[in-house]
Amino acid sequence: MLEGEELLQQYEDEIVPRSFRGGFVFLSYLVSCVGAALTLELLNRRTSRNGLSNHLILVSAAMAMGGISIWCMHFVGNHAIILGEGEPELRINYSSRYSALSFSYQ
Template identity: 40%
Template sequence: MIPSHMDMGIITPLVAYSVSCVGSALGLLSTERARNSTGAQSHWWLVVAAVAIGGMGIWVMHFTAMLGTWMGTNVAYDVPLTLLSMVVAIVVVGVGLFVVSRSDPNRLGPLAAGGVFTGVGVAAMHYTGMSAVTIGARVSYDIPIVLLSVLIAVVAATAALWATMNIRGPLAVVGAALVMGLAVTGMHYTGMAAMKVVVDQRAPLIVGNSQELITSLIIGVIAVCVIIIFLLVLTASSKEFEDDAELLDRVIRRSGWRES
């Protein structure tokens, strides 16, 4: 059987997509801060962007979608592999961001290299997360669909990296985040469509606290992203300080006031 993704109705795919969009938007805003900053501050904003996109936009989306997936029998999750999949998502996005941030945003070579590395990494995160599933069944994958999911991941990652280096302004960020969320979610469900499950009726019933574990991890990552929101609101980059100073200077000059 192919796993059912509507065990909780349409709500789970919609929530997964929404989570991916929010993570993508936070990542785009963070990379905009990185572009307007210098030195260590710029590097830290890229790390924040990697956590937002990789952690929330990709990893939380994946396991939120998994909460609504029924595989014909109970499942549990291998904790180390589950955590590894989160680390993979954040690291590959981070590497991709650093690659493109060190070059001209419109140069094809670094963008393609970063996109391929990040896309393959995102696919690796997906299948690492799936290998964390413990189930009393035989699991196989349709290789052509797997390859299609990897291709989607590479294209989505390349587009996302281009967006992080070129998108500016709130409306552009919202539009790009909606597209990125659709691409990442589409890659997930394409990958899941490649999965075939044959339940072994003789296997013992899997028991455990998988739902509680995954829910706790999801809440933890979302909490980190809430902190990122506060960072974006409460901090300003050096470029923004310069813009404010320039604006103040214009106001002063236009008002006719001068220092004596």
């Protein structure tokens, strides 16, 4: 029997145990703080509602909040998850194509 099938039988009708890497959790928090600080700094630099530069600053602030503070925080945070006892068959894999696509829709 294959090892993947053994794991499937072992965790059938069970909750797969999980743990988290503390370094990635902290890094995820740090990334979200950097994105939030950048967003606030950009919003403070707006001087009025009109003007091309103010609209570009607003778009940049939206990208900083959505792209850095939220998307990057979740992406880094997901790398903190360890399923089972760290078996490679239970590892969460990410497709670079879908990751880039999900960033473009943020």
